[in-house]
Amino acid sequence: MPDSMAPDVTTPIAPVSTPERIQGAVHDPRRHESAHKHVSGEAVYVDDIAEPAGLLHVYLGLSSRAHARIRSIDLSPVRQAPGVVAVFTAADVPGVNDIGCMGKHDEPLFASTLVEHVGQPIFAVAAETRDQARRAAKLAVLEYEDLPAVLTIAAARDGERTLVTAPMTLRVGDADAALAEAPHRVEGRLAIGGQEHFYLESQIAMAVPGEDGEVLIHVSTQHPTEVQHIVAHVLDLPSAAVTVEVRRMGGGFGGKETQSNLFAACTALVAKRTGRAAKLRPDRDDDFQITGKRHDFEIDYRVGFDDSGLIQGVDMLFAARAGYAADLSGPVTDRALFHADNGYFYPAARLESLPLKTNTVSNTAFRGFGGPQGMVAAERVIDEIAFALGKDPLEIRKRNFYGSEDRNLTPYHQTVTDNILPELVAQLEESSGYWQRREDIRAFNAGSRILRKGLALTPVKFGISFTASHYNQAGALVHVYTDGSIQLNHGGIEMGQGLYTKVAQVVAEEFQVDISTIRPTATNTGKVPNTSATAASSGSDLNGKAAQAAARTIRERLVAFAAENWGVAPDAVRFQRNRVLVGDRDMSFADLVRAAYMARVQLSATGFYKTPKIHWDRAAGRGTPFYYFAYGAACAEVTVDTLTGEYVVDRVDILHDCGRSLNPAIDRGQIEGGFVQGMGWLTMEELWWDAQGRLRTHAPSTYKIPACSDRPRIFNVALLENAPNREDTIFRSKAVGEPPFMLGMSVLHALSDAVASVAGHRFCPRLDAPATPERVLGCIAALRERAAASPQS
Amino acid sequence: MRQRLRFYLGDELREIDAVDPTLTVLDWLRLSERRVGTKEGCAEGDCGACTVVVGRLDGDTVRYEAVNACIRFLATLDGCRLLTVEHLKGPDGALHPVQQAMVDCHGSQCGFCTPGFVMSLLALYLNEERPDGQRIDDALAGNLCRCTGYEPIVRAAHAMYEMGDRTTDRFADRAAMAEKLKALRDEEILSVGAGGRRFLAPATVPQLAQLLLDNPGATIVAGATDVGLWVTKFQRVLATVIYTGRVRDLRRIEDRGDALVIGAGVTYSDAAERIAALYPDFGELIRRIGAEQVRNMGTIGGNIANGSPIGDTPPALIACGATLRLRRGAETRELPLEEFFIEYGKQDRREGEFVEAVILPKPAAGERFRAYKIAKRFDQDISAVCGAFRLTLDGEGRVADIRIAFGGMAGTPKRAAGAEVVLLGRHWTEETVRQGMEALADDYAPLSDWRASAAYRSTVAANLLMKLYVETSDPAAETRLVGDRRLAHA
Secondary structure: OHHHHOOOOOOOOOOOOOOOOOOOOOOOOOOOOOHHHHHOOOOHHHHHHHOOOOEEEEEEEEOOOOOOEEEEEEOOOHHOOOOEEEEOHHHOOOOOOOOOOOOOOOOOOOOOOOEOOOOEEEEEEEEOOHHHHHHHHOOOOOEEEEEEOOHHHHHHHHOOOOOOOOOOEEOOOOOHHHHOOEEEEEEEEEEEEOOOOOOOOOEEEEEEOOOOHHOOOOOOOOHHHHHHHHHHHHOOOOHHHHHEEEOOOOOOOOOOOHHHHHHHHHHHHHHHOOOOOOOOOHHHHHHHHOOOOOEEEEEEEEEEEEEOOOEEEEEEEEEEEEEEEOOOOHHHHHHHHHHHHHHHHHEEEEEEEEEOOOOOOOOOOOOOOOOHHHHHHHHHHHHHHHHHOOOOOOHHHHHEEEEOOHHHHHHHOOEEEOOOOHHHHHHHHHHHHHHHHHHHHHHHHHHHHOOOEEEEEEEEEEEEOOOOOOOOOOEEEEOOOOOEEEEEEOOOOOOOOHHHHHHHHHHHHHHHOOHEEEEEEEOOOOOOOOOOOOOOOOOOHHHHHHHHHHHHHHHHHHHHHHHHHHOOOHHHHEEEEEEEOOOOEEEEEEHHHHHHHHHHOOEEEEEEEOOOEEEEEEOOEEEEEOOOEEEEEEEEEEEEOOOOOOOEEEEEEEEEEEEEOHHHHHHHHHHHHHHHHHHHHOOOOOOOEOOOOOEOOOOOOOOOOOHHHHHOEEEEEEEEEOOOOOOHHHHOOOOOOHHHHHHHHHHHHHHHHHHHHHHHHOOOOOOOOOOOOHHHHHHHHHHHHHHOOOOOO | EEEEEEEEEEEEEEEEEEEOOOOOOHHHHHHHHHOOOOOOOOOOOOOOOOOEEEEEEEEEEEEEEEEEEEEEHHHOOOOOEEEOOOOOOOOOOOOOHHHHHHHOOOOOOOOOOHHHHHHHHHHHHHHOOOHHHHHHHHOOOOEEEEEOOOOOHHHHHHHHHHHOHHHHOOOOHHHHHHHHHHHHOOOOOOEEEOOOEEEEEEOOOOHEEEEEEEEOEEEEEEOOOHHHHHHHHHOOOOOOEEEEEHHHHHHHHOOOOOOOEEOOOEEEHHOOOOHHHHHHHHHHHHHHHOOOHHHHHHHHHHHHOOOOOOOOOOHHHHHHOOEEEEEEEEEEEEEHHHHHEEEEEEEEOOOOOOEEEEEOOOOOOOEEEEEEEEEOOOOOOOOOOOEEEEEEEOOOOOOEEEEEEEEEOOOOOOEEEHHHHHOOOOOOOHHHHHHHHHHHHHOOOOOOOOOOHHHHHHHHHHHHHHHHHHHHHHOOOOOOOOOOOHOOOO
16 A cells, blocks of 8 residues: 555544534534525525626527538528527637537537537527527528438447547456456446436526626536636637626536536627627526436446356446537546446456447536446446356355455556445445345245335445546635624535535634634635536535635634734634633634734635645556545335336435535435435436437426435435544545435346346346336346246256 | 406415416516516426415315416416415514425425425425325425435425424415405406407306307417416417316316216316225326326316327226217217327317316226326326226126226227227136237237337236236235225225
């Protein structure tokens, strides 16, 4: 173990909550800072902001073809429609007609001569009302010359294999040799569907023009700095002329990391060209068509293993549908490879990505960012081994976990130094009663004519840090006012995950004042610049540390002032529950602040943080891309109707590692919500394109996310106790945004287990995702046929 | 004729003369009133972010119902009371028990769906004392949340009863509100509009009949759970809307002795209990149509009249042998429901004619009824296949009578004529059923679409016949995943 990986034990861990503690200290199950506003309708989202006088409403004209040359565009009917003020096309873009996040110039704001997916924007129309703009947008007369369209992974992979960005390969050991020498080999293909984010608040932006070409943009985005850059790029402005502000989002999940660029750029363009404020909010159906989704994958796998189920070599090819442009497909498919091991040690592995170009919307970030697809592949491989050897999959999982002292090198040559999966899974195995229930289910299935039960326990190991190392930085700004109240600002976005609450807890802790003293303010590129996307589960790790640094700077100034002013040693200045003890003097925090102000002490500070220890060499496929790993496991039990393929989730037990949780209530919310979202991805959520490349599941009427009654009927969720992060993260907590999403895999595997029972668990069902009732029933039929064709001897 | 729309927004009487006939409640709240607490999530009644509570006069009391503001037309609020999330806080700024429970249980994350959940919970709180888990799931089925996984919201649904006293709740004084609403009630035709387009809401059946004769191109609207989407999704401009919701005689269920006569304006919610008392499994089917908000607006008459091949009540009604009563002017006629559906998009309804009632015969002794709804999701989903069966066996265990109807299998809700013939008179055995399953393949040629492939639809339709067989022949077999499991062997 290299020295740099040694746990840093110098940071003290805060004491547990006591009656003497402030309200809203770190580790308290504090409610969301906006909860009272959420429940009363007073929380302001972009569409709720009072509109500036003269605001124009913008709507987009979209391609109806998957791949075509635009022969002609007649926009005069649009211009003549009631209420229309202006129409803009690529020719009207003052800067560069490009909104791509990777600098590849492959994603135009408006298509001009070529359309590459159904729903691609071609023009924008601005009108006095949204209804008028929407009606007018439908009136354009477009003539297309259709070109051959590549719509599926199969067509792209088996055809020309055009890639949107450079693929990656991870290699450890000699996979071919290991496979050749293994006593057993299995190979197969796994298909995993994509996923629509279905943030409840659809995409939206409102731009307000200012002086000297300046523009202020209110936008629902996870990445205000990127919006700022893109708008500057499109409008040919310096970044300093563009300000982006976000108070909160009605959900993001990765869908507003880059996808908000389009809407912001469009409104900014209209604002610049008309001098009037402009707002764009697509209808839900259009949002589905225009914006990217989670990548669907087809994964070809080969695994070699010994008689005990120990993996010897793995070879996987990850073919992903990237859509028409790169967007984040490179890092997403990279992360799939980074997680193709899940929690398992591969002595030899070759993992390759294929980010395939297709004539569909450009797929993008979504909670887990490719990691989930990699992990589903790992779990499929485990199931294959279990069925091949006739063993319980849990046994094979445990046999292949990373070791602590050895067997701990990942396919990207990072050593796993914080592995707690064996203990965590053992604890869940016990608390969920896995083996007893395994027996009970066997008995139930033996006596049940139509309904079948299934059980599965699957682990999660998720790497924390942006793999683009430069993103692992954050800034914060803290102001203390002379009445003792505090404003807090940082680069992270509040999208429901409770980031503002957690960071406020950190600042409250540092000043030892009640959290009500802290007022989080809207994220604004004018306050904290050069922010990273709130993504990769990094929000509280990065911004919490940055805010802590800012608060400590001010606290240190206050200590120095108090020590000097009242003639005590600095360590005689103590902050305690809204008061400050200076030697034997006891004063309120506000009194100290006022005194400091009178003495001309600066009461505002910035803070900055960058994650230590990480580095990544993509070309070599080697490095330490992750600061640490977050772990968890889930045990799911389902019942399947073998006549219809329908199913219910009877019970789920989760044990999840949040380190020393900053806020157990919020973290529990992330775990429960992430699990249900992950379960939805693998079960009922189905993106269905027709032969013309049109998405036909484009609204909640056709695209089904889990509803209330789909949650597990028994849902036992626990946070792993006594497990502080071994790294020096903010108060030893762990990131929790994405990791619980993958707990949903347990449901897919429980379904697979139930399906397998129809053929006596003789064959691996190879149940693909999403496991809709139709796919489950198809799998049951296939297994029954197979069993009939090869009767048990 | 009254040319002024009247309703209460909270405690405030609003009177509006000029109103676009298809202006939605949501757009009115957000755009005209700048009451932006109510959110738009989908504009098609499927996510519940826009949920508001509407109080309507019901005898001497007020009935409070959660509805979707996004697809409900403002003018349909005539004579009602509209409550939005902004009404809940007390005069002193204190949160309502429903709100406090959501805060204390960590029921909000991003908060965008939250006002809708709060309003669904409010309706539940006002109407029901300590509902069980199933009822809470049903009450929340029409509200999607992408953040929480619902668990904390369900906790709040339990906890809200600990937070306040329902009997002294601010909204509990229904008698006083009923008096106010009674004062708004009249027998006039409501006629409001703007820009040459009209919203006409008759109060009586003869008025409705006459309006339809006078306005042959008019669009009839009942719950607007379908027509609402024509407006929000397709931006269709409807010149004349004739709303049936004020016609009290259409909102009645009459017990004729041998049958229930269900007025065309009866909502799913109003009908559920009466139908369930006769056909428990039909009640279970209604529980799974749309969600609470849709069932509070949508009508059985509308479900029939719009002719959709995937409406859920027609297969069940056809299997039960229901007949339809149509009316044109003073003239009425009745026909078996299956004959109403001619082909996709075409029904046996003449110009100026309207569905007045559906007549649901009561079950005969020994008759067994089952309905199965198959979709990707149990709640608030449109069926891929909906099958309904009415079976009577004679004393020898032979099929004395069988009626089978499916939705989602053809261009209309349709009977399985071939399978019925195969089964009739035969001993009710697995072998017979397997022959019936084969015959079903000739009865239907379903389509493939995003809800299901043709192959899945055909397989499942056949398997549902097998399910019927198991449920009627093997009392020990467990066959149900959701709802009241006892219905399987009832």
